[in-house]
Each structure stands twice: as C-alpha cells, then as structure tokens.
Amino acid sequence: xxxxxxxxxxxxxxxxxxxxxxxxxxxxxxxxxxxxxxxxxxxxxxxxxxxxxxxxxxxxxxxxxxxxxxxxxxxxxxxxxxxxxxxxxxxxxxxxxxxxxxxxx
Numbered sequence: 001x002x003x004x005x006x007x008x009x010x011x012x013x014x015x016x017x018x019x020x021x022x023x024x025x026x027x028x029x030x031x032x033x034x035x036x037x038x039x040x041x042x043x044x045x046x047x048x049x050x051x052x053x054x055x056x057x058x059x060x061x062x063x064x065x066x067x068x069x070x071x072x073x074x075x076x077x078x079x080x081x082x083x084x085x086x087x088x089x090x091x092x093x094x095x096x097x098x099x100x101x102x103x104x105x
Contacts, residue, residue: 028077029053030102038065042090045076054090061093073103 031047041057043065055076057063068074079096093099 025081026077026079026097028075030075031073033068033070033072033074036065036068036070041065043068045074055099056090056092058092058094061095061097063093063097063099068099068101072101075100075102 029045029047031045031053033043034046034052035042035044037043043055043057045053045055047053053076057065076093077098077100078091078093079098080094
C-alpha cells in the first residue's frame with residue numbers, strides 16, 4: 001500500500017514540478033557559422049556533430065550581424081522556454097537571446 005501511495009504522490013506532485021522546471025529552460029547551441037545572409041538577417045550554425053541550426057535575427061534583438069562572419073565559433077543562447085526535443089528549424093532570435101563569438105578557426 002505504501003508503494004502505491006508513493007507512486008501516486010510522485011505522479012501527482014513531484015513529476016509535474018520536475019517537467020515544468022525542465023521545459024522552462026532556454027537552449028544553447030555551440031558551433032561554427034556555416035551560412036550568413038545579413039540582408040535576410042539569417043545565419044546557420046553547424047554544431048560539433050554536424051547538425052545545422054538556422055536562425056533569423058529579429059528586429060530589436062540587439063544582435064549585431066555585421067560583427068559575425070562565416071567560420072566564427074559561436075554560442076547561440078535562446079533565453080526563453082523552448083521545446084525539450086530541439087529548437088525549431090528557423091528560430092527567431094529576440095531581445096534577451098544572444099550570440100557570443102567564442103573563437104574563430
């Protein structure tokens with residue numbers, strides 16, 4: 001009976017609290033800029049395992065595209081909650097998100 005009670009407690013209280021905390025986190029991608037289109041305000045980052053992440057820099061984001069170049073190693077941080085599995089194929093970077101150059105070639 002104690003096992004059932006503990007299972008119910010976990011399912012009702014602990015599990016929802018845990019999943020709520022995890023899903024509220026932002027996401028960070030580290031890799032090299034593989035494509036950059038300042039006119040379209042877009043760029044792509046290829047991470048260490050070869051996955052390409054596409055981003056569009058939103059107006060008012062504070063991210064300076066002219067400071068970036070293909071080959072820069074960057075850390076892209078989306079500060080708001082994102083899906084647990086991955087960011088969308090073309091995330092729009094907004095105020096509070098950031099792109100930090102962490103090294104070139």
